[in-house]
Amino acid sequence: MTRPILEAKGLHVAFNGVKAADDVSIAIHDGEFLAIIGPNGSGKTTLLNICTGYIRPRSGSVLLDGHDITRLSPRAIARRGVARAFQIPQLFSAQRVIDNMMLALAATDGLWSAVRPLETATRRDEAKALLDLVGLAGDADRISSALPEGHRKLLDIAVALALKPRLLLLDEPTSGVSALERFPLMEALMSALRQRGITALFVEHDMDVVARYASRVLVWNAGNIMAQGRPDEVFSNAQVRQRVVGVA
């Protein structure tokens, strides 16, 4: 096994007495595509919030490449190569789709040295290539708030990819995406991740997507890890089938 790119150790988080993480430790290794599944409200998104510095655990630590990032801000963690796509897309809704992309690309180009216009030919081409990847090339010049929810979700993922991350955290990447678009999106996403050597952790409710694309599955329930392993191992676990997948 390769060394962990991200490691969470002994995490404790509670909201109004409800435990979202109760002495949880997880690790994700280079090249993995780790899926986290579990009932609503079990603390899956909280884990992503902790790993990206949005909330701080009561105790425990998060290590990125062995360095403690528990107390760092989302900005500092993003600059260390961790990008995130959200359950509810986080976009610059008043700006064009292409501007959302180009601003993300500019952030990696070194924003402070950029006295040139945001829109350069190179940046526009790069942005269009990523939009093409998620099937939004035709929407480049639309205002992002005018996009349907599923397309906003795709744009959120494309923005995260534009940051050229080493680790990508995806919160329900296929929710809001139509059934017809779901698997083509995942195929394109997986291809992009492999090509670019991006490790990914994704929270997902669609078990078909998890079964087909995850290299490892972690089952989160009431702030604890109920089970983890290869998809076939996890989905054959009777307890997981009963409590999480909904099949007895």
Add this chain to the structure above:
Amino acid sequence: MRTIPAAIAVLMLAVLPIAAPWLQFVLTLAIAKGFAALGVAVLLRAGLISIGHAMFFAASAYGVAFLARAGINDLGLLLILSVLAGALAGAVAGSFLVRYRAIFFAMLNLAVSMVFYALCAKLYGVTGGTDGMPVPVPAVFGIVFAEPVFKSVLFYLSLALMVLVGLAVQRYLNSPLGHALSAVNTNEIRLEYLGIPVWAVLLIAYVISAALAGLGGAIAGFAIGRVVPDFAFWTASGHLVLIAVLGGIGGVPGAFIGALFLELLHSAAVTVTDSWNLIVGMTLIIVIMFMPQGVYGLFARKEASSL
């Protein structure tokens, strides 16, 4: 093409004082206020309303008066130093003000500017109190002109600066920094997750806006020949917001269009009635209700529909 109508507008402004000399002072003052309103408009892009930018307008005008008293008498040098003074004041005030949003940002700007106003009005021995300080006619490249000639030089210099500074601000707004500034208004969380420090984006914008207000204040000081505490009064700050909204924040010309529109409207209204504020107020209501993009929006829309 935008360049041609803009060039025609600037040319018309340049010849107007020749046809009507009394307009020269009005136009100079309008351009000065246009710079300050542009500063306010820059912050409006991030959704931040400053009701305190007259402080920077006044700070620079006082700066010019103090520097002139200290013996610095060159127009170019005084303008540069006044912009730096505005930027420095902006950096100091902005370093804590950019942490706030919405009504808190607006009110804190107002509060700080009123402290500055009170200091200008009460420190009689330093600032001359409510009598203010004189701003003498400076030399231009070593030449001391008679006051009427200097006022013409000042007008044409202001006009040239309006074009040059306007282009520079447009470039800033088109840069990643400018886009990040607009993005603050819609999604700070995403900006942070892009690795872009929101506070730095806002502080840079605040310093630029203060420098613009400073440039306007220095020009106004030279045009009027005196600086008084009323330059920093909260109604003056409100006036700048009014100009920015009236002109429209969709583009750099909006601030100058708003300032010219308001100054000319004011000049015309005072000849009709003492209740000129009524006319100005009603005009603003009409603009807000029927022209949400401001007066500049009319031109921008016309241009878009003609494409």
